[in-house]
Amino acid sequence: LGPYIPLMARNLARVLQIGSDRxxxxxxxxxxxxxxxxxxxxxxQAVVLVEEKERQD
Numbered sequence: 210l211g212p213y214i215p216l217m218a219r220n221l222a223r224v225l226q227i228g229s230d231r232x233x234x235x236x237x238x239x240x241x242x243x244x245x246x247x248x249x250x251x252x253x254q255a256v257v258l259v260e261e262k263e264r265q266d
Contacts, residue, residue, distance in 0.1 A: 210236040 214234045222229035244250035 214236065218229045218232040218234055221232050221234075225232075239246040241247065245252055
């Protein structure tokens with residue numbers, strides 16, 4: 210996934226209308242453990258922090 214991470218970050222930033230510096234994408238392996246490590250399955254996880262902007266009255 211490494212070569213695709215910058216493009217994914219740019220696309221997410223564009224869709225979310227935020228700077229790409231506000232996006233962090235990580236990729237890792239399971240070191241041969243379980244169904245994921247033996248390439249019998251795949252997994253994805255998304256973590257998002259959303260904060261409400263203060264109103265400027």
